[in-house]
Amino acid sequence: MARKHIEPFVDRDVEFKRLGMKGIPSGYNYKMLSIDEDSGACTMTVQWDSGYRQPPSVSYSDLEIFIMDGEMKVGDTIWRKGGYFFVPRGVSLPAFSTDKGCFALVMYNDTEPHIVESDADMDGADRGGLVQLATYDEMPWQVPTLFPQTATGCLLKLLRFDEKTHAMTFLYTMTPGFQQDNISYHDCAEEAYHVWGTSWMMQFGDLPTGGYFWRPAYVNHGAFYSEHGILGFGRTDGELHNHFHWNPYSNPEENADRAAARLIRQKPELNKWMFTHDHNHIDFEHPDEQYSADSESDRIHSHIHEHMHKHGIEHSHD
Numbered sequence: 271m272a273r274k275h276i277e278p279f280v281d282r283d284v285e286f287k288r289l290g291m292k293g294i295p296s297g298y299n300y301k302m303l304s305i306d307e308d309s310g311a312c313t314m315t316v317q318w319d320s321g322y323r324q325p326p327s328v329s330y331s332d333l334e335i336f337i338m339d340g341e342m343k344v345g346d347t348i349w350r351k352g353g354y355f356f357v358p359r360g361v362s363l364p365a366f367s368t369d370k371g372c373f374a375l376v377m378y379n380d381t382e383p384h385i386v387e388s389d390a391d392m393d394g395a396d397r398g399g400l401v402q403l404a405t406y407d408e409m410p411w412q413v414p415t416l417f418p419q420t421a422t423g424c425l426l427k428l429l430r431f432d433e434k435t436h437a438m439t440f441l442y443t444m445t446p447g448f449q450q451d452n453i454s455y456h457d458c459a460e461e462a463y464h465v466w467g468t469s470w471m472m473q474f475g476d477l478p479t480g481g482y483f484w485r486p487a488y489v490n491h492g493a494f495y496s497e498h499g500i501l502g503f504g505r506t507d508g509e510l511h512n513h514f515h516w517n518p519y520s521n522p523e524e525n526a527d528r529a530a531a532r533l534i535r536q537k538p539e540l541n542k543w544m545f546t547h548d549h550n551h552i553d554f555e556h557p558d559e560q561y562s563a564d565s566e567s568d569r570i571h572s573h574i575h576e577h578m579h580k581h582g583i584e585h586s587h588d
C-alpha cells in the first residue's frame with residue numbers, strides 16, 4: 271500500500287502532539303507529515319523536549335533522522351543542526367539525550383515509530399549501512415550529476431545512496447532567483463521538506479519553510495521559481511530520472527505510458543525479456559533474490575498500480 275499523495279502540506283499550520291507509542295519515553299512530540307496506513311511507515315517533524323532521555327535502542331525499521339535545530343547527544347557525541355543518521359533496522363543506536371531540546375525530521379521506513387531498549391545489534395543487522403554525517407559542516411554542495419539535468423542553481427549534497435535500488439536521501443538548494451520552466455515527473459516517489467525558504471510551483475503554488483510533500487511516481491511538477499532560494503531535505507524510493515516535458519495536462523497514467531514507451535524504444539531487448547512469462551529475473555550479484563514484473567511494486571510508491579487494480583487490470587505474471 272502506498273502513502274497518499276500529500277502536496278502541499280505545511281507543518282507550521284498544525285500543533286505538535288505527544289507521541290505515546292510503545293517504548294518511547296515522554297517528551298517526544300511529533301507532527302505527522304505522511305504515513306503508510308498499512309505498515310505505519312511514516313515521516314514526522316519531531317520536537318524532543320529539553321531533558322528528553324532515550325536509552326540505547328534498536329528498531330525493526332530503517333530509521334532516518336535529520337536535525338534542524340537544537341542539539342542531541344548520541345553516545346558521547348553532540349550533534350547539532352545538519353546532523354544526519356541512517357540507522358538500518360536492528361542496528362543499536364546509543365543512548366540519546368538533549369538538554370536544550372532538539373528539532374528534527376524523523377523517518378521510520380518500514381513500521382510505525384517504536385524503540386526496543388538494547389545496546390546490542392539484532393542478528394543480521396547491517397551495521398555497515400549506518401550513516402552519520404555532519405552535513406552542514408563536512409560536505410560541499412555539488413552540481414547534480416543526474417541526467418537529464420535540472421536548471422542551473424539547484425545543488426545537492428547526497429547523504430545516502432542505495433546501491434541496489436538507487437533510492438536516495440539528499441539535501442538540495444535552489445539558489446536565489448532559481449527558475450526552471452519545464453515540467454518533470456519520475457518513476458519513483460519523491461518526498462521533500464523545506465528546512466528554510468519558499469519556492470513556487472505551477473501545480474501547487476508556494477511551498478514555504480516547513481512545507482512538505484510526498485509525491486507518488488508519475489505526478490507532474492514544475493515549472494519552478496524561488497525568489498530568495500530554499501534549503502530542502504529530500505528522498506526518493508528508487509532511481510531519480512527526470513522525465514521532462516511541456517504538457518501541463520498529462521495525467522500519471524499518460525506519464526507512465528510515455529516512460530514505458532521510451533524504455534521500449536531505448537531498451538527493446540530488455541523490455542521483451544522482462545515480459546517473458548513464467549520467468550523470474552535472478553540477479554547473479556544477489557542470487558537469493560528473485561524478481562518478477564510485480565515483485566517490487568509495493569516498494570515503489572505509485573498510484574498507477576491502485577488504478578490498475580481498481581479497473582480489474584492484473585499484471586501479466588499473475
Ligand SMILES: [Fe+2]
Nearest residue numbers: 454456460491
Ligand atoms: Fe522531482
